[in-house]
Amino acid sequence: MAFIGDKDNVYDAILPATKYYPELTLAEFQSLFHFLSNETKESLLQQIKVARITTHRELLTSMSPFESLDALSQAQFDDIDTGVTLYKQAVFSLAANFVIGNQISSDTTKEASERQEALTQKAEHCLVQYRRAIDLLINAHETYRIEVV
Known part of the structure; x- marks a missing residue:
């Protein structure tokens, strides 16, 4: 196993921009999330x-009045960077939750119980990050408080 963000092999895959949203790079995901995983490039993608x-x-509903994420961001936050930042936070946090979920499902030994607890907490934290980013993009402010109990 190696740290995703610390691998010697930085993955070069790109999810192209769409009508509304910017491109996403696997390398950026790797640089942001440093949890243990043995995921392949294809699996992460x-x-x-x-x-x-x-x-x-x-x-979908929030984007329909706008031409792009930049336009939504300009209307909601008076800049274009905030929308892109929150969008990437949402996508990458949810993807990290998926990757951690895969790791949890493969760590089923008795010795892995403490590690599983740590991974579960990390997965929950990623879901909170996802939900906060979505909430901010839709409402331009947090409409509820999210706590992991």
Whole structure:
């Protein structure tokens, strides 16, 4: 196993920009998330694709009045960087949750119980990051407080 963000082999895959959203790079995901995983390039790319689809579905209604994420960001936050930042936070956090979930499902030995607890907490934290980013993109402010208990 190696740290995703510390691998000597930085993955060069790109999910291209869409009508509304910017491109996403696997290398950027690798640089942001440093948890243990033995995921392949293809596996990570698949998780990011699914996370992006989920995020797009959540934002569908909010995006319809706008020409792009930049336009939504300009209207909501008076700049274009905030929208891109929150969008990437949402997609990458959800993808990280998926990757951690895969790791949890493969760590089923008795010796792995403490590690599983740590991974579970990390997965929950990633879901909170995802939910906060979506909430901010949709409402321009946090509408509820998220706590992991």
